[in-house]
Amino acid sequence: MLFHVKMDVHLPPDMDPDVRADTLAREKAYSQQLQRDGKWPHIWRITGQYSNVSIFDVASNDELHQLVSNLPLFPYMDIAVTPLATHPSDVKAG
Ligand SMILES: O=C(O)C[C@H]1C=CC(=O)O1
Numbered sequence: 001m002l003f004h005v006k007m008d009v010h011l012p013p014d015m016d017p018d019v020r021a022d023t024l025a026r027e028k029a030y031s032q033q034l035q036r037d038g039k040w041p042h043i044w045r046i047t048g049q050y051s052n053v054s055i056f057d058v059a060s061n062d063e064l065h066q067l068v069s070n071l072p073l074f075p076y077m078d079i080a081v082t083p084l085a086t087h088p089s090d091v092k093a094g
Helices: 017-036 061-069
Strands: 002-009 042-045 051-057 077-084
Touching: 002 061, 051 061, 061 077
Parallel strands: none
Antiparallel strands: 002 051, 002 077, 042 051
């Protein structure tokens, strides 16, 4: 199942710099592992915003929820999920 996921990051301006650096490092490692695992096949920065648009490829709504709720930045993000279905005009879908 494919999902379009938009993540808007809102780190507190007064966040301790060491906590911030540690959280961002853990976020990067976690997201890159999911990308290597094929669960997170696309991630794009939205130009001019501390936001990304991503595609997740997972088995279920529950798996997506588990993956995104374990993101180290999860407490600091607004996340919008859109489930994707095959478009009838998609030439790849036959
Ligand atoms: O920077 C972001 O867009 C938030 C988050 C998503 C992956 C990652 O490494 O950080």
